[in-house]
Amino acid sequence: MTRLRAVQPSFFDNDAAGTVPPNVLAEDAAPLRVVDLFAGAGGLSEGFRQEGFVVVAGSDIDPDACATYALNYPAAETICGDIRQPDIRERIIAAGRGADVVVGGPPCQAFSQVRNHSRIIDDPRNSLYREFVKAVDEIAPTAFVMENVPGMAQMGVLQQVKEDLELGGAYTVDPRVVDAADFGVPQARKRIVFLGWRRELNPAPILLKGTAVTSYLSLARLAKGNYAIEGRGDKASNLLRVLEDPDDIAVVSTAQAISDLSGLQTGRRNDETVLRDLPEPESAYQRLMRKELGEALHNVSVPRINEDTVTRLQGIPPGGNHRDLEEALTARYISGQKWGPSTDSGKLGRAHFYAYRRLHPEIWAWTLNTKADCAYHYQHERALSVREFARLQSFPDHFVFTADPRRGKIPGRIDGGPAHSRYRQVGNAVPPLLAAAIAREVAVLVRSTASKEPSTQ
Incomplete structure (x- = not known):
């Protein structure tokens, strides 16, 4: 049952619903080149690739994420290592020469502690941001x-970040908070996006707007055990x-x-299934x-589940x-x-909620x-497979998540094993459909710039 309050019928604007906009790159134009820093598994790269960009290179410190990136972008250079190391940094800069666009999501640890008298870029805890x-x-x-993370906008540092990225006036920077669900991703995921372009350019206004559905619809708890939209x-x-x-992919449910x-x-332990065994x-x-899926679908193993967890899930709608x-x-x-760890009270603790x-x-x-237990299936008492995680992040089915085959601790690897690494790679990624919406705006910006440049002939 769907519950709506105080609404009036209205019609969409032409760009508010329907199919994903077509690729904006002209067929006879040279493809634009993009370099992805702090790429992880490659969510940003995937969105830009879907919009016709050539992914030149991607870098990350996590060898498991690098393995996934290399598998899915075989024509790109995968640079695995700490960008703060001179040799890694040199490789990244060399690979990026001539790139039209640089993208990335550097971790920034010190935003919440910053004060107006200290520049974010000078804080040693933000060394990765400084490298970007x-x-x-x-x-x-x-x-x-x-x-x-969108919290940056509430931490009093937005203007400082904008000024750092402007590089002394070399770039114009437009920051905005977006939600992936407004761009056809079946998941609410707010991010802050800083879009920058050369100061001398004079592009048309950057749109980057979706359906805004997250402002109009939400899941409400009406009473214990009773939920409705x-x-x-x-x-x-x-x-x-x-x-x-x-049949409409503008807004997508679970x-x-x-x-x-x-x-x-x-x-289920088998991490692969053949396409013919799947329903239509x-x-x-x-x-x-x-x-673009071939004959097999990967990342379909499902974690085991404790008997107590099954019992609890049966009591949760x-x-x-x-x-x-x-x-x-x-x-x-x-x-x-x-x-697992017990509690002094004998009841579930806050960590379990x-x-x-x-x-x-x-x-x-x-x-x-x-983590695999951050969401359980709506119909069955089970966790989700990595593939279902990936679907909710809008990764296409041909995108395969893997891990570095080397065992044990290696530089940059996060503890937890390859199964956990796959969930982590998906959970940390930028949803490709959100990235594609960003890429469309970037392509229009760069293409319009190219058309205004005077001829050298």
């Missing part, structure tokens, strides 16, 4: 994109119709993203995700969480089997993190 700024300065692309504003009714339409994978079983796609989004559990199900141990949440099939997912 230095790389833009040396590569001198026509445009760049830096993405980061709630609307607000004059566009809610129309946006709800788009959300409910499986079920529209992963319902064709519901048959995956808990504890049940939505336009699923057809889009399978578009779609969209619900630990607050919906009956009192008896809040005991730390239900079946008598002892697992985020581990008992079920997705709702009729609306997009909440923000996924890097």
Whole structure:
């Protein structure tokens, strides 16, 4: 049941719904070149590739993420190592020479402690951010994109970051907060995007706007165990119709993203399945995700699950969480089997609360993190496969997540093993469909710039 309050019918603007806009690069134009710093598995790169950019190089310190990047971008140079090391930095700068665009999402640890009298770029805890700024300065692309956590806008540092990225007036920088669900990603994921271009350019206004559905629709808890979609504003009714339409990819629900994978079983160890064993796609989004898939689908293994967790999930409705559990199900141990750390109270502790949440099939997912238990299936008492994580992040099915085959501790590797690494790679990524929307704006900007440059002949 869908619950909407105080809405008035209205019609979409032409660009507010429907199919993804076509590739903006003219067929006879030379492809634009992009370099991805702090690339992780390559979410930004994938979005730019989908818009016709040539991915020249990607760099990251995590060898497992680098393995995934190299597998999916075989024509690009994968540079694995710490960008602060001179030899790694030299390789990145050399690979980036002549690139039209530099993109990346450098970690920034000291934003919350900064004060107006201290520049962010000078804080040693922000050395990776400083490396991104230095790389833009040396590569001198026509445009760049830096993405980061949206909280930066509330930390009193937005203007300082903007000034750092302007490089003394060399670039114009436009920061804005966007939500991936507004761009056809079946997941709410807010990011702040800094789009920069050479100061001498005079581009048309940067649009970068989606459906704004996250401003009009949300999942509301009406009572214990009772959840429904709630609307607000004059566009809610129309946006709800788009959300409910499986043939419209402007707004995508969880079920529209992963319902064709519901048959995956808990504890499945085989990480691959052949395409002929999958049901037919049940939505336009699923057809889009399978578009370039070959004969096999990868990353479909499913973690095992504890008996107590199954029992609790049976007591949580779609969209619900630990607050919906009956009192008896809040005991730390239900079946008598002892697992994980105990609590002094004998009840679930605060650390467990985020581990008992079920997705709702009729609306997009909440923000996924890097752990397999951050979201459970809306229909079955099980965790999601990496492939389902990837679907909710809008990675196409032909994109395979892997890990460096070397075992044990190697430089840059995060503890947890290859299975956890795959979830982490997906959870840390920029959703490709959001990246593609950014890439379309960047392509228009760079192309319009090229057309205004005087001829040298």
